[in-house]
Amino acid sequence: MTADPQALYMSLELANRKWDLAFTRGGTIRRRSVKAGDGEGTLLEVSRAKERLGLPADARVVSCYEAGRDGFWIHRFLVNHGIENLVVDAASIEVSRRKRRRKTDRLDAEKLVRLLLRHCGGEEKVWGVARVPSEAEEDERRLHRELDRLKKERTSHRNRIRSLLVLHGIREMPGRDYRRDLARFRTLEGQALPGALRGELERESERLEMLEEQICSVKAARRARLKEPETAGEQRAAKLIRLRGVGPESSWVLSHEFFGWRRFRNRREVGALSGLAGTPYNSGDSSRDQGISKAGNKRIRCTMIELSWLWLRFQPESALSKWFWKRFGHGSSRMRRIGIVAVARKLLIAFWKYLEWDEVPAGAVLASA
Secondary structure (H helix, E strand, O other), X not given: XXXXXXXXXXXXXXXXXXXXXXXXXXXXOEEEEEEOOOHHHHHHHHHHHHHHOOOOOOOEEEEEEEOOOOOOHHHHHHHHOOOEXXXXXXXXXXXXXXXXXXXXXXXXXXXXXXXXXXXXXXXXXXXXXXXXXXXXXXXXXXXHHHHHHHHHHHHHHHHHHHHHHHOOOXXXXXXXXXXXXXXXXXXXXXXXXOHHHHHHXXXXXXXXXXXXXXXXXXXXXXXHHHHOOOXXXXXXXXXXXXXXXXXXXXXXXHHHHHHOOOOOOOHHHHHHHHOOOEEEEEEOOEEEEEEEOOOOOHHHHHHHHHXXXXXXXXXXXXXXXXXXXXXXXXXXHHHHHHHHHHHHHHHHHHHHHHHHHXXXXXXXXXXXX
């Protein structure tokens, strides 16, 4: 099977200042560049490439670019203008194994368009194609990602306040009333805090107080949406909470990052996309396990590891918990940490079956019970 000779194939190599474009219909490659973010300029170059390569104005156009900082707005723009587009997983693109290889945006654009020809010619596994969410599905992920970022900022400010106080021998953290606590703090010599330090601590405390208010606001919005779920992600999150041991934090992340907008054909796809699948190495007489691939969604892996420990605590009679304690319970702490990764993968697949076919994990108890 070969690519369509009457179609125009295009690749975009995206950079901060310019985009490198490569066009071909199976032979000579035409290279052009436009200013970054110039959608109209890109469409103009597509028209010029059709004319230059001897294609009609209404010829089919297939394009691709690597998933990255620019996200999916370029994909939606191209599709809205009648261009078939693929968003490619950058880590799945084959590269030379030489120690030193040439690497430029122009060469990368040419490489992409050649791989696109092979993909359209029938080599489906030449690279990994990303599943593009709709604009609404992508927007639903903002809430928990903002909450995660706010919590990290809160931790940073708390650590900064604690470090500033330790400089003067004070190891007590201010309470809710920051100004009162800062006024009563004394150094080891019984003196009040220096003026500049106290001013910095007050400003840090004000920023910390603002973060606390924003975190409460985001959590309130999440509770309201879980109480009256409307979208597919919210409905799946509300369904996951029915399982004992699954709270609003983990259910929201799992539904909006994983189950809410993706469709899986089998359990292998669930494990692979989460990065919890094994990575064997078998070559000649050498055979070993390299651990999990970590090629999927990092947020899902972190959530599932935490949730697996909670599952052992709140679902001790479940088949999965009994399997863990029988297999790893008498081993070392290192073996239990290895075993919890296996529990995370099995539990994620069990959640998928529960959401798709109402199949409650074996031995698990619902929260209402």
